[in-house]
Amino acid sequence: MLEFLLLLVIIGAGTGGELCVSRAMKVVGEVHDFRPDALVRFIFRAIRVGWMWIGIAMMALAFFSLLAMLSIESVSFVVPITALSYAAGALGAMLFLHERISRQRWLGVLIVCVGVTLVWLSKR
Secondary structure (H helix, E strand, O other): OHHHHHHHHHHHHHHHHHHHHHHHHHHHOOOOOOOHHHHHHHHHHHHOOHHHHHHHHHHHHHHHHHHHHHHHOOHHHHHHHOOHHHHHHHHHHHHOOOOOOOHHHHHHHHHHHHHHHHHHHHHO
C-alpha cells in the first residue's frame, strides 16, 4: 500500500510540477539572448511567475517521495514503474496545457504502459 501511495505522489507531483513549470515558461517566453545579463533578467522574470514556484514545490515533493520509495524497493522496480509519468505527462499536456497529442505519441504512451504493467506484475 505504501508503495502505491508513493508511486501516486511521484507521478502526480512530478508530472504536475513539470506541467506547472511549462506553463510558467510559456508566460515568460523563450530565451533569445544568451549573454549573462540577459540570462539574469530572464531568470528574474521566471521567478516572478507563481506557476514556477508551484512547479518547483511539486517536483521537490516528487523527488523526496522517490527517495522514500527507493529506500523500500529496488531500483530495477522503481525506475520502470515511474515511467507512468510519461502517460500522465501526455494526458496533463492535453488537458492542462491544451496541447494536441498525435496518435503516434499515444501509441508510444500505450507501449510504455504495457511495459510498466509487465514490471508491476513481475513483483507479484
